[in-house]
Amino acid sequence: MPDALKWDTRLTVMVGTTVVMPIDSFNPTFNSPVQVLHSLEADNVAHIVQPETFTFTMAVKAIGPVVAKLTDLARNHKSFTVAVSEKTGNDWTFSNVAFNDCYITSVANNIIIDGVPTTTFNCICLEAIPTAAT
Secondary structure (H helix, E strand, C coil): CCCCCCCCCEEEEEECCEECCCEEEEEEEEECCEEEECCCCCCCCEEEECCCEEEEEEEEECCCHHHHHHHHHHHCCCCEEEEEEEEECCCCCEEEEEEEEEEEEEEEEECCCCCCCEEEEEEEEEEEEEEECC
16 A cells, blocks of 8 residues: 555656646646526526636746747747646556646746746646546
8 A cells, every 4th residue: 555645656747749847836727617596486496507717827947948938839829738647656646637728828937036037827728638547
């Protein structure tokens, strides 16, 4: 039985065929809003499903050509694919997740006097395809 306190899985994030490393953070958010429908006779008689949204934020150290490539994608409103896959280990729920038709909605830079600057990309994803681990 795996040690509950040990996390063996390492994830790699790729844009196209380029590995984006190092990723300081990758934070996906999935929203599937549902509105309860009431009637004169009773409460909670049905529900209305509203459009789903899937967004993510990733922070990257602003070194190397990857930040320039991502910024160029943002400036030109071009879509890209991010593939998050299991590098080692088997303790993650999915073996692979592909985020297709992603668009960068905003870019923010954090310049540090003593360290490496960081660029944060806020993105929207139009299609997410998870592959379950076997």
